[in-house]
Amino acid sequence: MILKDIKKLIIKLCILISPILIWIFILIQIDPFNYFNYSNIISKETEYKTARKLNSILYNTLSFKILQLKIL
Amino acid sequence: MLFNSLHFLAFFPIVIIAYFIIPQKFRWILLLAASYYFYMCWKVDYIILILISTLIDYLCSNKMSKIESKAKRKKWLYLSLISNLGILFGFKYFNFFSENIQLIFNQYNILYEVPFFNALLPVGISFYTFQTLSYTIDVYNNKTQAQKHLGVFAVYVSFFPQLVAGPIERSNHLLPQFFEKHEFSYSRVKSGLQKMLWGFYKKIVIADNLAILVDGVYNNIDNYSGIALIVATIFFTFQIYCDFSGYSDIAIGSARVMGFELRENFKRPYFSKSIQEFWQRWHITLSSWFKDYLYIPLGGNRVIKWKWYYNIIITFLLSGLWHGANWTFIIWGGLHGSYLILAIIFKTRKNNISEKIKSFSPILNRLLDVSITFILVAFAWIFFRANNLTDALYVLNNIMPELSEYSNFGTQFRGIGLYLNDILKCLLLIILLIGFSTYERSGNVWNKLQKKSKLIRWVLYYFLIYGLLFLAPHSTINNFIYFQF
Secondary structure: OHHHHHHHHHHHHHHHHHHHHHHHHHHHHHOOOOOOOOOOOOOHHHHHHHHHHHHHHHHHHHHHHHHHHHHO | OOOOOHHHHHHHHHHHHHHHHOOHHHHHHHHHHHHHHHHHOOOOOOHHHHHHHHHHHHHHHHHHHHOOOHHHHHHHHHHHHHHHHHHHHHHHHHHHHHHHHHHHHHHOOOOOOOOOOOOOOOOOHHHHHHHHHHHHHHHHOOOOOOOOOHHHHHHHHHOHHHOOOOOOOOHHHHHHHHHOOOOOOHHHHHHHHHHHHHHHHHHHHHHHHHHHHHHHHHOOHHHOOOHHHHHHHHHHHHHHHHHHHHHHHHHHHHHHHHOOOOOOOOOOHHHOOOHHHHHHHOOHHHHHHHHHHHHHHHOOOOOOHHHHHHHHHHHHHHHHHHHOOOHHHHHHHHHHHHHHHHHHHOHHHHHHHHHHHHHHOHHHHHHHHHHHHHHHHHHHHHHHHOOOHHHHHHHHHHOOOOHHHHHOHHHOOHHHOOOHHHHHHHHHHHHHHHHHHHHHHHOOHHHHHHOOOHHHHHHHHHHHHHHHHHHOOOOOOOOOHHHHO
């Protein structure tokens, strides 16, 4: 009975958080502001065009940070 | 450790998993270690204060349980009271009294430097002190048995869900629960998690969003007047409720996950029809503490009228002082005491008016009662929120709005970085809270939803999670207001 209850809870929690995990996965893949600087699914040009519309300061700051890290 | 931190998000599941894995007889060790760790995340040194409190109360209660004569037991009770209240006074009130004595000395040109105590106020000191005090007083009055197991007693004093901001538990309610075997139960864990989710939403989404405007106005009070002060005060009325009841919900929910039932602290207080009713619904565990350990021992209402008023005002002044070492809190308590005394004096007249309105429209009568109580409570919150007495008096002098202010309402809060859309978002959150509370009127919301379609429940879960992820303010994690008490 207890094991059944635990199993039920784990399954329900997994279902509950799965959309959030999917959302995080998609976010990392698209990475609109190049925050993670990991995925190349979206071309840099498209990324820049979109990000500039949303928040160009954030995109430029992150780009500068990445560039600085590369130089170092 | 804050409930609304990532640290707690990792800490809680680890404790829960370990709690259900280890055998019942060793669970107190886990709870004690987890509780001390929880407290020490804030400041390691101050755990010593909890240890001192625990040891003194354990010793005093066990000594009292071996003595028959009440007169002889008294010295142990006094030892417990003096040591607990002494620590509380030293850390919380010493500087307040020193400051005021210094002011008096300066007034009369007495050249004497009153000593000050430079120490950080220990988080939750008022809460755990009152909890242990109630235990020793109950043992003294033979209302509860002295706890022989030091470890379990230490867990009772420091139980992490309610250690820093309550609910203030009674020994005969919480202590026996540490000896019960709590098996894992899906429905109970679910119920606990649901309560925690709503608690997090109230704190992180509603209270923290309202806090931006409230803090912006009340921390730069000279820049605001009229309608801005009214909006900030009303927002604070809801902020403090969401902040504190949110904390209580998370505390009750997290304890429930482990199988413990803590006492409810709030019962929709802003729906109260009188101030008396408000105090039966607001911070219930503290008001019942003051009722049982101060108001009734003073004589309660079974005394002559002036003594009854005296008992009420003393209880509320001390309740105000409990909240903080500042005149603003004392005035806040005094105001509530005065409301109650005035309600007693004008009871017959008020009942006559109510009867007339009721015969015309019962709903209107109820609406009027609830509105008047809300306005009185909100008015008293001005003193509670103001940073000092000067600020509170400034609010009182400048709160009346001028007609011209309504036309530029949207621009009033630009200085804080808030636009009309942000104010509307806050209003929507308040409406959501009122809606939830109205639905709660006829019983627990989650129990009611249990009978409804699964889809409704899951939509609500995602709605709340969405709020936590996207509607929470982007600033740093906000402390719970009641942590400072």
